[in-house]
Amino acid sequence: MKEFRAFVKKEFHHIFRDKRTLLVLFGMPLAQLILFGYAITTEVENAKMMVWNQSPGQFSNALIDKMISSEFFTLTESVNSRKEMLDVFRKSKAHIAVVIPQNFEEDFYRGEASIQIIADGSDPNLATILAAGAKGIIMTWMKGKILNPVSIETIGTSVRWHYNPDLKSVLMFVPGVITIILMLVNTTLSSISITREKELGTIEILYVSPLKPSVIILGKLAPFVLLSILNATVILLVAYVVFEVPVNGSVMLLFLESLLFILTALSLGVLISTVANTQQTALMLSLFSMMLPTILLSGFIFPISSMPVPLQVISNIIPARWFLVIIKGIMLKGLGIEYMWKETAILMGMTLFLIGLSIKKYKIRLQ
C-alpha cells in the first residue's frame, strides 16, 4: 500500500507538470462541449430565403409576411425570373426559394393553389430541414385561411418528440461529448503515460523494483480514473448550467456506468502501450484506432440503423456505441439499470477481455 501511494504520487507529478497532458485532460473536454453545443447545431435560424412572386396580391403577400415573421427565415432577395433565381442560388445568397405561380390569387379561392419550394441541395441536410419547415408554415397558414377546410386537407399529422420535445441538439451532444472525451482522454493518456517510461528507459527501474506488475498498472491508471470522474462532473455541470441539459435518471448510476466505461478505455490504453514502444506510436494508435470509429460508428452522429450492414457489424466492437446507449438512457430518458444491463454486461466483457489480453502480452514481453 505504501508502495502504491508512492507510485500514484509520482504519477500525479507527471500529470500536473506536463502542459500537454493537462491540455488534453481539461482543455479538450470544454472545447469540445462548447464546439458541439454552440457551433455544430442542427437547429435552423434565420435561413436566407428568396421569393419569386408571380402573383402579387393580398394572399401571396400575407403568406410571405407569415414566413418571414417566423424565426426560421429571413427574406434576402426578391426575384422576377427563373434566370435571376438561379443566379441568386449560384451566389449562395439564398438557401431556399419560394415560387408563387401566376394564378395563385385566383386558384386560392378555388382551393387549388400550389406553391413551389426550391431548396439548395448542395447542403442536403439543411435543404431537407428548410423545405420541411417552409411546408409546415405554409400548411398552417392555409388551413387558417381556407373557408372550406375539408376541400384541401382532411388528414393532418401531428408529430411529438418524446424525451427531447424541442429537438434541442445540445441534448444529444452532451452525452456524445462525454462519451468521446472519456474514451479519447483515457485511452490516449494512459497509453502515452506508459510508453513514455519505455521511451525514457525509466520503466526498467520499475521492472527491476519489487513492485508487482499489477501495482504498476493500477498505479498508472488510478490518477486517470479520479481525474476522469472529475472531468465528467465538470462537463455535466457546464451542460446543466450553460445548456440546461438535465440528468433525468440516477446520477449515481450515471457515475458508476461512467466508471465502467473509463475502465474500458483505460484497459484499451494499456493494451496499446504493450504494443507501442514510443509515445508517438501510442498516440497514433489511440487516435486512429479510436477517434474516427468512436465519432463515426458509435451512433453519435450517424444512426447505426441506417449504416450499411458491414459497418453495423463493426460498430458492435466500438465500446462507445454501448456506452452511448447507456448514457442517453440515463440522462435523457431517465432509465434505470434494468433497461441497460445488456450494454453494461457488454462493456464489462470488453474490459475483462482487454485486461486479460494486456496481461498476456505483458507476460510475453517479460520472458
Added chain:
Amino acid sequence: MQNDSVIIANKLTKKFGHFTAVDAITFDVRKGEIFGFLGANGAGKTTAIKMMCGLSRPTAGEATVAGFDVNTQPNEIKKHIGYMSQHFSLYQDMTIRENIRFYGGIYGLRGKVIKQRREELIAELGIEEYANRRVEELPLGWKQKLAFSIAIIHEPEIVFLDEPTSGVDPITRRQFWNMIYEAAERGITVFVTTHYLEEAEYCNRVSIMVDGQLRDLDTPKALMDKYHKKNMNDVFVQLASTSTRTE
C-alpha cells in the same frame, strides 16, 4: 564455490528460439566484491543481467542471487538488489527530493527512514541547492552519481550497474568509482558492466563474455599476465575478436 558468494550461477542459459543468447555460464560473485562483467555489444551481457535481476527466466541452468533462486523467487531477489542503467533512471520532471522519496517508497522504506536517508544523501553529494529543483536541471555527472546513490538507498546486498558511466567525463567517472568503492566497503556487492576498459582495472575480478559464453574470469592482473598484455583493453580486444557472432 565459497560460502560468502552472493551470486552463484551454474550453467545459466537463455535461448530465444534457436539463438542462444547466454550459453551455460558458470561463475560466482563474493560478498563486497566489485565484479566487472565485460563483453562486446550483443555478447549476451544484458540478457544475463536480466536473468539475475529476476526479470527473465533461464531456459536452463540455475542461479541464486542474494540466496534466492532466479527460477522460483524472482520477487525476493528484486527486494534485495539495486539497479542502475545506462539510461537515466531518474524522473526528469520531478525534483531530487521527490525522486528519492519515490524510490524509497517503492522499496517499502518507512517515511521517517526515507526522510533521514534523503537528507544524508543530499548532504553527502553536496547538492543542497539543487534538492528542490527538477532533475533535468542537474548536470549529467551529478545525475549519474545521484542515480547510483538512489539505487542503493534501500541498502541492497547487490547493486547491478549497467554501463553507469557512459557519456560521463573522466573526472566525474573517477568520483563515481570512489562512490563504488565506498559502497563495496560497506559490504554492498557491485556487479558492473562497462565499455571503458580502464575501469575494468578498478574491479576486483573481471569476467569477459564472448558469444554468450564466459570466456575468462579472474583478477585484472592475472588476466593481463595470462594473455601477456599491458592493459585490460588489449586483453578484451584479443578475446572479443574471437567472436563469430555477427550483430
